Amino acid sequence: MVLVGGRGRRLKRITKSTAKPAVNFGGKYRLIDFVLSNLSNSGISTIGLITQYEPYQLLSYIEHGSTWDLDVNEGGISFLTPYTSISGELWQKGTAHAINQHFRFIDLYNPEYVLILSGDHIYKMDYNPMIEHHIQNKSDITIATFKVDNDPSRFGILEMDDASRIISFEEKPENPKSDLASMGIYVFNKKVLKELLDNSDENFDFGKDIIPLGLREKLNVFAYKFPGYFRDVGTVNSLYRANMELLDSPQYLKLQDYADFPIFTKSVNLPPHHIIHSEKVINSLISDGCLIFGQIIHSILSSGVVVKEDTIIKDTIIHPNVKIGENCYIEKAIIVEGSVILSGTTLKFDEVTVVDNEYLWKLGENNE
């Protein structure tokens, strides 16, 4: 079950008209590509996708899932949208609530285990070792964890014993007891999940409600240590940082070695990008269909971007189909899909700033 409902308020303008999982990443990906590719690469092809906020773009992007080889005869991707039931509850109040609302979908396939994932994380993970780990430990719930480098208080922090059994779990604690954080990825025994959801009064959220309940009921809750690279990109800053890590630390995500574990993405029908004349294109990622006349330094360009003569782009992330005129200087910005930047514009920021057409209009008005 993939939860892709997040509004992603903290991504500000980026998610103004799109769900967080459809946000652009690394020049040609969308956040959702990672979880769908992980599933595809793990050989899991029965998937429920729970959507809620602005689902249209996401729906049309995923279609039948053929991009991820998930358009199989049995199972495949099912879109689970909010619906009115007899109880009259419509809007999902949290992650667990959303799963509960669509439990009939799980019953339809009646699996032994349910894998709960989120659509807005950047990582490459084969889920099979985690499921193996779950089965071997005869566990009821297994939580995937990673080591947080900074600011553990943003995550669910857990403590475990030597046998990787979880002792305590705190959602966004003020004083974290360890640097082991939950990735928001769970394996449940289906029966256990059903009981927990039914028995909890407050079954809104996994982190806040369900996991603590499981621990209280002395269920077998284990942690699975994920050894790879993992980023939650919930804020503008973390999204920017994760993007820039592709340039500065390509060894983390290893996007370039994609033969064994590809991240699939829907490709656009564009010719390769064309650098017509440029004094400098360094330390950057550039996607198909771009036309480049200017200088690109330490930046990421998505598909169909045009950069005209004498323009300098530095430390910037540009989403698809952005047109940038001549003689511009842009530093430390995230430019949202479809923006048009007129010739002679300077956008130089100290803090990462999201720029869209609305911002540019205001800027224009102010200048006048």
Added chain:
Amino acid sequence: MNSNIFAIVDATFKDNLEQLTLHRMPGALPFAGKYRLIDFTLSNMRNSEITNVAIFPYGNYRSLQDHVGSGKRWGLDRRRDGLFILPPKNLYIPPDEMITFQRMSEHIEFFKRSSQDYAVITPASIVWNIDFQDCLNEHLKSKADITEIMYQNIRLKTFIISKKLLLDYILTYDSQEYRTMLELVEKSPNLKIHIYKHQNYTRTITDTFNYLKSNLDMLRFNIGVTIFKEDRPIYSKEKTAPPTRYLENAVIDNSMISSGSVIDGTVINSVIARDVIVKKGATIKNSFVMSNCVIEEGSILNFTILDKQTIVKKDTHIEGILTSPYVTQKEQIVSSFENLKVLLVASESYPFIKTGGLADVIGSLSRNLVRQGIDATVILPLYKKIKTTFFESLKYQFAKTIIYGKERYKVRIYKYRYKKVRYYFVDSFDFLDTEDVYGYENDTDRFAFFNKVVVELLDDLDPFDLVHVNDWHTALIPILIDNSKHKGLKTLLTIHNIDYQGIGESDIIKKLNISDFVFKDETINFLEIGINTASKLSTVSPTYKEELKYEYYGKNLTYSLLNREREFYGILNGISTSFNPLTDKSIKTNYSIDNIELKIENKLFLQEKMGLEVNKDKFVIGMVSRIVEQKGFDLILNSFDELLENKNIQFVLLGAGDVKYISELEKLAKRYPNQIKLNIGYDATNPNYIYSGADVFLMPSRFEPCGLGQMIALKYGTLPLVRRTGGLNDTVFKYDPLTKKGNGFTFNNYDANEMKNVIISAYNLFCENKEDWNRLIYRAMKSDNSLVKSTHKYIEFYNGIKKN
């Protein structure tokens, strides 16, 4: 609205793109980084809303099948209509110039079932963006029977025809004289033909020059936008690769670079496909680099085409020219090759000993290799004839004892330097000290022994990068190397003529002390063993290479050759620069491309010399040839009586050979004493009189591995009239009245009547259209079949073989 057109994608013919089309059809060639050529044709279909498409492939179409899949990308995976791949029923027919009605008739159901009223027939290897709906509208408006689509003066083998009319021709293909749409348009007087002129950029990918040029054309902004249109996109198979990554030292100018590549070097005016790694300090100019190549530090590439997974090693410089780019093979490792050391082994080499074309090839190839900076060595048997002429100059080196069977034989090795080529001669009283080269009862033993000596000589000589062996006489060398301490040394076997294979007693294998050999027969076949064991194979023209895969040409070895299809190349021989009408001292009047009119003096001189009526308006057919069955004398004997009723046609033949044909030819000459002059025996007349003096040069060969006569004739502006086979097909292009292109005349089938008709149409052109005739002479003399070109190809090929 779906279109009222169904489409026939013609992938039945195979243009020669050298190594690039060795394991793929032209339609499957990568283009502009992320496309394949067929994407253009299929995207044009989708953009023209054509939903019923049949691809007629030729040969190995796996990579094409893999690429197009169900046709989903082009909107062709449908319940009604869709994409069909219709393979040939008979695999044993060599490719033609375009799809034949006969080939279509094999899948007549497709045509009958199609509900659309019009058909478009178009190749899979054109780079263009065209709306076939527009073509159909113009076709309807013009009320033509057939519309041919052209770009400028280029024929695109693309036609629009009504289904009804097309079905007529398909159903009656065996009683029609037109085999293809091209012939139909050319010959059928009762049809109304309309020409649709396509206005935007179009290029047919017929050779490596056009292929590279067209890729580089995409870098010209005004051309790129007419191909990659927003409203008519080019669709291709989806692939997953991250965006292109540029590192600290990247310098880019006017280049297209595809996803997954990592660039830290300099890329100028080039197209780079997916997942290419360009390391720091490497420079790529004017090149097309296919996917997964690695260009290491300090390499410089200019005008090259790198096939997939090529690795260019550190500090390697590769330089081609636009008209003849340097082409690598798939998975090749290219490193600096200034000191490539090649050993050529053959039974004969000019000027020491010559019985046929093989000697010319070895002699001239070795000389030209040295000129290109390759270290070339040749080993030959020391025949009596060489001893008598050259013995004084040969330097004795050493003696060796060779064990062959149960006996021990002594051989002496001599050395000679000829034009910087190192020659070694093997003197063996027991086997090689003969008057003639071939024709002895123990020929197989003689050459098996020679092969053994050569392999043992490898112990004494400086090591080679590659051993190039030729024809059956040296075909056991690869297996002997495998059974010696030199195992691993790369070998190339060139087949000059498959008719001679060397059938010997099976005990030869025992005598050579070869272990674990699987005997299939009482006898062994030298050439077959060579084909099975050499590292790579080649023959002397691309078309002959294709033909050998069919039993009519490849005979008993077809199967062995098909097994080695991927390692089998065709490299055209060339002629020396000494063939030049401007400097040839033996001809009456020198002339060049600037004063073609002087050529006529040589014609009058030839007529006078041969005792024919001296008259510039007579049509002189010339021929210089061995008089044997292969050269097509049956066609001449069966059609010249009719042909020579026209008293304006004269025929001059110079040659020697088969008594049976000579006597028949003499009878023919007696019937037309004023029109036919025969010179039997090679010394009668200087062949250059004919090369310079005739109007057309006739070569109706049944098969022709390469052929040099037509190349010389072209150089002298004497238009070749040939059967489309082997090297003739690679060098002679037929006159096309529509575009005025071509450099000669061709006919397809080994058929006297077909030949006669082509001679008559050549005669008619000669009489009626001097302007076109002279244009053909001009184009003929411009044809480049030089040795330098073929030597370059051999070097390119050697570099692909040698161990790195």
